[in-house]
Amino acid sequence: MKYLLLSLHFLFCVKLYEAKVVITADTTGPFVHKRPSLDTYNQQRQHVIEKQERRFLGADLMLTNDEKIVNSHIMKLKRAEMDEGFKDSFQFIPARHIFEKLDQLNSSKLFQLIRRIPKGAVLHAHDTAIGSTDLLINATYRPNLWQNGRFESNTPPTFVFSKTKPDGKGWELVSKVRNEMTAEIYDEKLRDLFGLYTKDPINTYKSINVVWDKFQQLFTTIGPIINYEPVWRQYYYDSLKEFYDDQVNYLELRGVLPEVYDLTGKIYSPEEIVQIYVEETKRFIHNYPDFIGAKFVYAPPRFGDDDVFRGFIKILKSLHEKFPKFVAGFDLVGQEDTGRALLEFVPELLKLPESIQFFFHSGETNWYGMKTDANLIDAILLGTKRIGHGFALIKHPLLLEEIKQRQICVEINPISNQVLKLVEDYRNHPAALFFADDYPVVVSSDDPSFWRATPLSHDFYMAFVGIASAQHDLRMLKQLAINSIQFSAMDKVDKARAMRKWESLWNGTMQTLASDISKGNLK
Structure with missing residues (x-):
């Protein structure tokens, strides 16, 4: 019996081997085991390249004549920067920390062109953290602002708006301190205080x-300034204007709803x-109808205990009831590695009505298999929309299949990921997979104020030049803009209206750019 089983096992292995050989021999794809002729090899190689390119983000889009002119120009600029970087990667902007290359980036012709493109x-x-540092500095010129502590201390000064001098020692009017130091010096110290920028980030x-x-x-430092009700209003309105000027025409912002005071x-x-x-958004749309x-x-x-979290849920339900069109849904923020795992909140989250959508931060980590990494599983099982x-998604093949x-x-935030120490060189960013294989993806900016970035153009540049393939072209940028509307929290009717508005802006811009390029006005 033993020998019979061994014989059967041997025959099975032989048949299996023969089957494998037959399967390999019959393969018609480009990767075959036999060495082909040179002509056949070149045909197979071209087939692989074309097949890959058909999977690129935006590969299905057909360009108009105006778009082809713009695409030719934008790719000339992109290839020039990438060819120079290929010769000396130390000079390649996306290979270095943005703080080290910010001036060079701002003067890039490609970046200046990207700034003009409607981004959705x-x-x-x-x-x-959406408005520029200048908006915060402007707010410090308002009357009744006090500070406690000077900039020379290891502890940053604290601020508060108050009609009278706050209780305690050390409080001085900001106007007095600014006059003593001169406005130029004082404002430069504020600029350093209100962001992460440094000349030596490494x-x-x-x-x-x-x-x-x-x-x-x-957030603690700027809170008492930005949370002052008149500043709160003006900062938000002026931030919308900065987004608008950067060719961003719709915004979904996350907020903790701090204690705003007067x-x-x-x-x-x-x-x-x-x-x-709601009021300031309506006012802005009235002034800028497009x-x-x-x-x-x-x-x-994401750090509070269960009682605190239940308080958040109570606020969420109230906001959802009173502002069903404006309040899109719920998220939890803060450093994932040190915060509570999403799993701990699941029992309460499952009780929420289906009408409350989730947009969870998850996978903002380099740890693989730890509790932070597992937030991705729970976000997907909870039905997160984004x-x-x-x-960390590329470490989870099953989850990649699910999100597709x-x-x-x-929501990819390239600059945030670098500044907050997830990746040093944008060429190593995992979003390259998402761009290469047409995943549902958008590019956003997270907290642009803190790294002296534009509302979106700096992130678009890093995605386009640093993360994407050298072959990715205008179609990718167009698809990212389209995705940003398609995957927004707007309903179908509003999405259709938004798409018409964006298409009008896009087509008009392409026509203008194509004309400028044809006339030699863009070099």
Whole structure:
């Protein structure tokens, strides 16, 4: 019996081997085991290249004559930068930290062209870090602003708006301190205080925890300034204008809803804060009718205990009931590695009605198989509509299949990922896979104020030049803009209206750019 089983096993292995040989011999694809002729080899190689390119993000788009002219020019600029970088990668902008190359980037002809292209929407940005540092500095010229502490201390000064001198020692009017130091020196110190920018980012931020500590401290530092009700209104409105000027026509912003206050001592409720957003958005659209609009994602921190979290849920339900069109859904924010895992909140989240959508930060980590990494699983199982960052997704083949099948959009934030120490060189960013294989993906800017970036153009540049293939062209940028509308929280009717507005802007811009290029006005 033993020998019979051995014989059968041997015959099975022989048949299996023969089957494999037959299968290999019959393969008609480009990767065959026999060495072909040179002509056949070249045909197979071209077939592979074309097959890959058909999977690129935006590969299905057909360009108009105007777009072809623009595409030819934009690819000439892209190839020039990439060819120079290929010769000396140390000089290649996306290979270095953005703080080291910011001046060079701002003077790039390709970047200046990208600034003119309509980009659709930003779907991932945090409300108190969307406006430029200049907006915050302007706010410090308002009367009744006090500071405690000077810039020379290791502890940053604290600020507050108040009719009278706040209790305690050390408080001085900002206007007095500014006059003593001169406005130019004082404002430059504020500029350094209100962001992460440094000329030596590699040595300044030696680990992810170091940069995250400074990052989170920024919100504490600027909070009493930006949370002053008149500033809160003006900062949001002026931020919309900066997005609009950067060719962004729709915004979905995340916010923790901090304690907004005024000089009477009033603390505004979450509902009152959102009402301010609604009013200022309407005012902006009235003044700029081609702006599509904005929505809000309530996104409190992921660090509170269960009682705190239940308080967040109570606020969420109230906002959802009072602002069903404006409040898009829910998220949790903060450093994932040090925060509570999404799994801990699942019991309460499952109780929420289907009408409340989820847009979870998840996978914003370099850890593989740890609790942070597992947030991706729970975000998808909870039915998240989009994934914030998703940096760790490429380590999970099954989850990659799920986000494609379910069309869960991944919000890529290139500059944020570098500044917050997930990746050093954009050429190594995992989003290259998403661009190469037409995943549901958008590019956003996260907290552009803190890294002296534009609302979206800097991130578009890094995605286009640093992460994407050298062969990716204007179609990719166009598809990213289209995706930003398709994967927004707008309903079908509003998406159709938004798409018509964006297409009008896009076509008009392409016509203008094509004309400028043809006349030699763009070099």
